[in-house]
Amino acid sequence: MQIYFIRHGRTQYNLEHRFQGGRADSPLVESGIAGAKAAGTYLQNVEFSAVYSSPQQRALDTAKYIVAANHWQPEIQVDDGLREFDFGDWDGLKEDEVQPQSYAPMIFTSPAEYQPELAGGGEDYATFVSRITGTIHRLVDQVGVSNAKPLLVVSHGLVTTMTVKALMGVPLAKLRAPFIINGQEMKTVGHGIVDNDSLTVLSTPDNRQFELTRWNETTYLE
Template identity: 60%
Template sequence: MQLYFVRHGRTQYNIEKRFQGGSADSPLVESGIAGATAAGNYLKQVQFSQVYSSPQGRALDTAKLITAENQWQPTIIVEPRFSEFDFGRWDGQLEKDVEPKDQLDKVMHQPEAYDPADANGGETYAAFVARTTAAVHDVVTKAGVDNPNPVLIVSHGLVTTMTIKTLMGVPVSGLRAPFVVDGKVLNTVGHGIVDNDSLTIVETTDNQNFKLKTWNETGYLSK
């Protein structure tokens, strides 16, 4: 079973460098729409067994643009557990403006030490990856681990990056660290996450062990 993860297209909040977590949303900008369409065109001949999307507008709109290009015209299943990390009161604020600064540093560099109760509300990293990985395991169970047709999950930067890291054995303390696979540091953007409209693929044969097949692929996007 293969799982295709696509991050949503670029949004206005991405451009403005605002926190855009589970309680914030911003519309796709023109390049985000074009990127989602390009991703759909790239995947148009893939017959997905299921297509899942976060319920947040930027992800759901991206999923709709992708499936519109697919020759199989799959339906989209909305899965709330694929919503982005909840930053609480920080959501919608400029990254540079949020307080307290010590918790801002921890949320970006020390995930194991980040405490939303001392910052903004929202959720911990441990709670976040617990819900997203549980959703992945349920998706694989439903589709069938031996299913030859992959599952598509359209979600967010932290969802994609940190769910896959966790599935591959990275502890909470390493979720913001460089992602090293087979001795190679994998490319990321921003604060260590995958690009907008990028494709990442993992594979599992038992719903317990996961192997990375493709990471942060963006070659189909116009530069």
Template identity: 40%
Template structure:
């Protein structure tokens, strides 16, 4: 089985300002985000990663570099476009409370019924697209590297959608368990036949 270490990036300026932090915006990690990631790095320093996959967005790359700076093996980063966060179109970078007031029905579906979310209405990417592209990455890595330890650094919505889909949860229900925290770790042992989670959303 391939052992995946899924990490959500550290907290960023956009997160702290209460804005949508999707696939077309980016900002630096804030101090608390750096410190939380450094604590995780200490926890993971003795894990001999075989490869490291990261979203192209700088907040994910920065998080990965903090972890690898403490790691005993520290392979080079591989940037994977398909690990980019869900593109939120007209909402990206906007204040969450303002969008909530302006798009009550769309926000409700976005947060509670992903199967009903009309992404085209706000020029966004659909949950189905996000799941298709992220799941493909994991299945390809699992097939090609069945005995490796792989660090994957990505984003809240992507990880929520991907990990719940791998658990077999249908699209309509993938948001029921919530989004993993910034600087959190989820460990998955995965093969074509099995999906076994060791930890889910652990913080440090």
């Protein structure tokens, strides 16, 4: 089984460097729409076993652009387990606006120590990782791990990045550290996540062991 992860297209909040988590949404900007359409063209000949999207509009709109270009026109199924990390009251605020400002770096550097009650509320990393990895395990079970057709998941930067790292055995404390595969540091953007409209692919023979076959691919956006 292969799992294709697409991060949603660029949004207005992305441009404004605002927290855009599970409680916030912002429309795709022109470049985000163009990127989603490019991803759709790139994947137009891939027959998916199923397509799942986060319920948040930026992800769902991205999924719609991708499916619109696909020869098989698969149905998009919405799954709340794919919702982005919940930043609590910090959602929608600019990174330099949140209070206490002195605690803000913790969310970007120290996932094991981050305490949402000292920030804006919302999720801690352990809860988040349990939710998103559990969701992927469940979706793989639903389509069948022996299915020859890949599963498409359209979601968010943290959902994609942290799901892949966690499923590959990266411990909680290292989730925000550089991602090293075979001695090579993998490409990331802002605070160590995958690019907007990027493609990342995991493969698994048994829904327990996972191998990275593509990471943060953006060649089709150039």
